[in-house]
Amino acid sequence: MALNQFCLVCGGTGCESRHSDAVYKNLKSAAEELGVGNQVQVVKTGCFGFCEKGPIVKILPDESFYVGVKPEDAHQIMAEHLVKGLPVEHLLHKTHGHHSGWGEYASQLYQKQVRIVLRNCGIIDPEDVQEYISRDGYAGLEKALFEMSPTEVIAEVKASGLRGRGGAGFPTGLKWENTRKTVSDQRYVICNADEGDPGAYMDRSTLEGDPHSVLEAMTIAGYAMGASQGFIYIRAEYPLAIHRLEVAMQQSREMGLLGKDILGSGFDFAIEIRLGAGAFVCGEETALMQSIEGNRGMPQPKPPYPSESGLWGKPTAINNVETLANIPVILLKGSAWFASIGTPTSKGTKVFALTGKINNSGLVEVPMGTTLREIVYDIGGGIRGGKAFKAVQSGGPSGGVLPAQFLDTPIDYESLTKVGSMMGSGGLIVLDEDDCIVDVVKFYLDFSVEESCGKCAPCRIGGRKLLNLLTKITKGKGTRADIETMRQIGFAMQRASLCMLGGTTPNPILSTLKYFENEYLEHIDHQHCPAGKCKDLITYSVLASKCIGCTVCARKCPVNCISGERKSAHFIDPAKCIKCGACYEACKFEAILVS
């Protein structure tokens, strides 16, 4: 019988949505039933980052990595692996069809990752402050409070080179310093957890997996800036993160790590949670503060910057979740250590939500300066189904689309901006040959137009015009003049929008016009979508030579537009076809032709 083993079950939102909570409960009851309750500790942790393959169960100390675990598998894992020491082969993670190896935790996804922000995610129980403390939690705060003056804390953060991970990359230490410098009776620290980019979830995972790191960081920030009140602005769609924050705050207060006279230092710091109602623009700092104040979330002119006049007119520092999660480590390990990671202008790591046509989707944390190629091929395991890489979209709706020629671009703030994209909050979506650039861009424009607050004319009107033009092009009704009109609108929007949401809305268009103009022209000149994505430009038909008359397509068709006798070639009625692609997906004989 094995002794002192740990069974870590992912309790992130992704895995919980696939019943990891039942897996956790079943593992616990199986341990009791099998009489190993005293030897095996079952722990519900935060996100492992490998969300696509969840629910995840990891066994320590041998680092076996089980994926896709169902509640009914729990008993087998407990009985075979933890009691008898035998691996449950069919649940072990495989890479390219091979086992990642018994007793070996070398998943491709995790290689080349350096985990600072996500240091505790997937390792500790986020609802137990003791586990956080056991991994040096609150040691950074202790050091700040008892060994450093507030200005020394700021100097340390400045020296680390940490820059804002919310997108714009403003130096964090400088932001703190400016806030501290503004004379006021009250200052505020705000944690911006209003994560909103489509597909991005690094802040949610951090808060779900390691809420104390953010609380500790905010308290350090409060100490450094002379603020006694902090707010966490988090979207209401993150109920698990909110719950874990509330649990963590309660525990911290009970332990004297938050509230009055923290650790007996005489320093007071309180944190309150404010829920956002789901407007993307409320992630913009001035709109966020409006929302906290109870007003309609609309960006305000800057200057004055929040560090001069922020929440309720008081100096305020607003930092994103990921930025804050770095702080305790920087204080503990020192700025020199942190600054040794990354590139000359971008220090530390960056967490990306890696998605799209890639083998390994998930949350990855890599040192700044890692190339796109390393992320896509080494960590991501290359393009799914052996298809050809086409481009990578970074920076979400504010970012751009980069073709293969930029695969060796090192990821840092300046390099990405230079090639027409941006760091953004960390979405990375990999596109393959089946993706239509115009269609992808239209998706982002649709999002930005939907989320425009409507305050300033360039964003309110320009975004809609751009979307209309894109729609026209995907319908094969565009003209070459439309491309110039899009450039004209984009030029004005970038310069005359009030906030960065509007200012970056045209980025996906302008960056793809730079690298993929031919694909636009193909839609315009030949009414042809090379990737076969734009519904108005494609037709579905049956290749009679390949069709065996199995009737699967006809049964899948939601509008019953496929006819034909059993065992003879079928026919698609183009007048009725809604181009949903269900037949194409269903056919096993490559008999559906998209043209």
Place this chain on the structure above:
Amino acid sequence: MVTIQFNGKTSVVPEGISVLKAGTMTGTKIPSLCAHPDLKAWGACGICVVKIEGSPKMVRACTTTVVEGQNYLTHDPDLVETRRTVLEMILSNHPNECLTCARNGCCELQTLSAEFGIRDVPFDTDVKLLASDLSNPSVQLHPSKCIACGRCVIVCQDLQDVWALEFLGRGDQTRMAPAGDVTLAESPCIKCGQCAAHCPVGAITEVDETRKVWNYLRQNDKHVVVQIAPAVRVALGEEFGLEPGTIVTGKIYAALRRLGFAKVFDTNLSADLTVMEEASEFLQRLTTGGTLPLITSCCPSWVDYLEKYYAEMIPHFSTAKSPMMMMGSLIKTFYAEKSGFGAKDILSVAIMPCTAKKYEIQRSHDMSSSGMPDVDCSLTTRELARMIKQAGIDFKNLPEELADNPLGDYTGAGTIFGATGGVMEAALRTAYFLVSGKNLGKFEIEAARGMEGVKVAKVKIPTDGLGAPGKELELRFAVAHGMANVRDVMNQVKAAENAGEEPPYHFIEVMACRGGCISGGGQPYGSTDEVRAKRIAGMYKDDASNALRCSHENPSVQALYRDYLGQPLSAKSHQLLHTHYQPRPLYVR
């Protein structure tokens, strides 16, 4: 002061102002659309972008504060391109209805596109077809014409503290409407019309009743009489190219006669009457331990606001009607009897600087003290200008005429009703006389004048007139204008009341609009503090040039009391010249 440059040319401007304002001050034109000198910078339109030398970025001149040493570039090809594109975008969502729009010829968007020489709009048009809100007697919303500049919302919330208007929807569905998407009539709107006065386009307008009045004038069996308010005389000239503040009283009388009004009366006379009633009411309360402070009630928006937001203060309100309504009831009683025209044959029209007056004439049945509406229709200054233009009258070259008796004479006290502090000053002139038995040595009460949002002062009055020679009465008064400024004053009064203390003031004057009626919601477009100052100067000039400066000296008013009303606060006065108030809900459903 800071030293800056515009396009390389050095200027010295005050610290802390915006680049846009610095441009205006130094004669550097920066095109703008949503910015308004009355309002906080909102930064919505994106037209006023400029560059700061050394940075490729564009910044909004309206929201950027001048910084010592910076050189602001106000035009280069990129700036022109950006501004033009933004303007074209705005135009692409704006209906092409200029010819039939209320703002034709005085539209800021129209002017801007003329300046930019826009010939065609390269974008697809997307005009939102939204129904107009015609529920309110004073102002109408035409959301299809809205360019979402935000001025109306900021005026309604920041300047007026009414919060009737809010941004609804988001993205390109954003529109300005009462919160909760109720109609304006169901909202807390106080009808001040400041939204209409600040709207750069025709999206919010006064209710135009010119046709109704033309139809009055076409009825041969009706005797149509008209009165004009104090503030109209210093502003109407602007519509005909005259400087703000030019006094055109005589020309207005002449124009009204040429339009076909049978008699032209002057609301200034009934302002004198209001002073007599209000000053008497004040002294009565002061000497008999009545509710103090007394709060003025001439401003219908203020009446509406108090009934909605401070209903518990109703006992403080003067029961005196506004000058317009006093004139209205006298026209249909006193004048009807005297002239031999029956009240039912008289149609009474008022020319007011105010949109709320359209509401006031139907506020309660007290407004029909003659048994029928005392005022049948109230037009704004802008509507009168329209009628004069429609008639083709050469206003500037009209002769100066006089108002008609018996309701045409006025004193300087009556005229200054149109400016903030004017009611207070006029009332104090008469109160001083009533308390001390003699007139003030100097009629100008400087403490009540000026553009400070809340003006507070004390006056000492010898009490000889009250039969207590050798003693003095110290009167504390407050004057507030711009509805948002009234809150602090009301709260002071309430706090003292709750604490059982002596009230902080004896007498409070409130006018809803900044500067008073001279920049009411119905005045010619373009009110700014500069324009307000000129109009106010016109009011004081009219006062100073009048031989009579005190309401109690108005011979027509004296005659009215002698021949008809008896004395101030008499039963007849109460019947015709006073009113009641009632609490009203913010939202009506």
